[in-house]
Amino acid sequence: MKFDGQEIEVQELSIRLPFGRKPSDITDIAGCGDYIVYVTETREMEPEEFDGFAMNLYKSRDWLKGKGGYLGEGRLCVQVHAPGRTYLFIDPSGGDYPRYVARLG
Numbered sequence: 891m892k893f894d895g896q897e898i899e900v901q902e903l904s905i906r907l908p909f910g911r912k913p914s915d916i917t918d919i920a921g922c923g924d925y926i927v928y929v930t931e932t933r934e935m936e937p938e939e940f941d942g943f944a945m946n947l948y949k950s951r952d953w954l955k956g957k958g959g960y961l962g963e964g965r966l967c968v969q970v971h972a973p974g975r976t977y978l979f980i981d982p983s984g985g986d987y988p989r990y991v992a993r994l995g
Contacts, residue, residue, distance in 0.1 A: 891942035903927035907979060907992035909965065916978070919991050926964030927979050927992065930957065933970045938992065940972030947988045955986040965990060 897906040908921025933953065937942065947981075958966050958981035976995040978989040 892907060892968050898930060898972055900928040900930055903929065907988040907994060909981065909992045913947050919993055921984050921992055927971045928961055928964050928966050931968050933968055935970065935972040937972045937974055940975045943970065944978065947964055950986045952986065954980065955983040956984055958982040959984060
């Protein structure tokens with residue numbers, strides 16, 4: 891798939907998801923809309939690391955910097971997961987924190 895003139899490899903999620911804008915933590919995700927989710931990469935975490943991440947979504951993360959964005963009717967996302975936890979789909983829209991977040995599970 892081409893994005894900003896560059897070829898990127900994505901995996902399209904089989905369902906559409908609503909995204910919350912600038913949630914402070916995982917309990918604050920109030921999604922709206924219905925977007926195609928394009929996963930550009932997956933970040934696996936240990937449960938404790940995931941819990942810390944999910945409870946501090948406003949915190950800057952170097953590994954998110956410059957990623958994400960809109961693509962047609964969808965969003966380019968980093969999938970974040972840990973064993974026994976929900977899946978989070980993060981679209982930082984070029985920033986370095988989870989600006990838009992959807993959850994599954």
